[in-house]
């Protein structure tokens with residue numbers, strides 16, 4: 377039954393027997409820049425590539441500042457710390473997300489509170505957020521919002537741009553503003569994705585992007601935070617470099633910091649990958665159009681980019697009619713050389729977060745049951 381799907385996917389990646397979900401492509405100046413970095417001996421946290429990378433990311437995303445970080449999880453941790461999240465506070469996020477979002481919240485000692493996603497964007501739903509806050513949040517005279525039943529401060533909201541599709545981030549920003557909740561964007565998956573022309577990660581006070589090996593562009597492991605707030609960028613740079621007080625030779629540190637700065641050797645790889653980004657995005661968009669056309673008339677629905685947005689189509693996604701057919705599809709494709717994956721188990725079902733507070737999560741449940749990611753790598757053209 378799913379043979380035509382497997383045949384179609386294989387026809388898009390003809391030189392490969394096994395089709396992975398998302399492979400990196402190193403077809404430009406990667407080796408040149410990495411060799412140059414090695415020759416310079418500046419392979420660690422100081423060097424020209426790490427500074428160049430930050431400049432280029434700021435320019436590309438339109439953010440005023442970028443701070444290079446070792447990976448996306450650490451970037452999210454930093455983003456929430458500098459946004460002001462503290463121990464025992466609440467951070468609202470979506471239950472349909474990768475574990476890193478909740479891990480970063482937990483590193484601070486804060487607790488996630490799960491709100492549903494929209495079916496079309498697969499990202500945090502502004503309508504469901506509004507409903508939750510209206511019922512369960514109270515704004516106190518100090519200007520901050522608190523969860524009514526536990527009395528905990530709701531200090532941040534972390535929507536995620538799922539598989540690269542932007543969520544309704546402007547509406548979420550308006551709601552966060554009204555309740556005085558810091559908006560931190562998990563843009564880990566959405567380098568190159570724009571909502572109403574503005575790059576994802578630039579709507580909130582700070583955004584975090586990942587350059588893990590499975591992402592659209594990668595340096596093995598890497599991340600960045602972007603922000604328009606100079607003080608916040610400075611603080612992030614300070615905290616990620618062991619909170620060392622700048623001095624020519626003295627080692628003095630003024631608070632507990634982190635060894636979170638992206639090494640120059642990774643940044644060298646990033647600089648080369650950034651040169652390829654626009655052509656990778658075109659290539660992936662072309663593949664998404666072919667998938668959309670292929671799935672146009674059957675029972676499997678292709679998930680297109682939402683209104684008002686330009687997605688990077690990091691991982692293409694389809695919806696099967698139900699969980700049973702999803703499982704059959706996963707089994708057939710993975711048995712026949714095509715890597716496909718269901719979405720993540722919902723965060724509120726994991727042992728660590730099963731007692732977390734939740735709103736209604738109907739859409740996330742539908743996506744958990746029916747969504748499958750299909751191969752989405754940049755295709756190499758002869």
Ligand SMILES: Cc1ncc(COP(=O)(O)O)c(C=O)c1O
Nearest residue numbers: 447448449474476564586587588
């Ligand atoms: C939604 C989301 N948040 C955070 C991360 C963490 O990024 P990293 O793997 O670079 O730590 C990832 C991906 O890996 C992700 O998909």
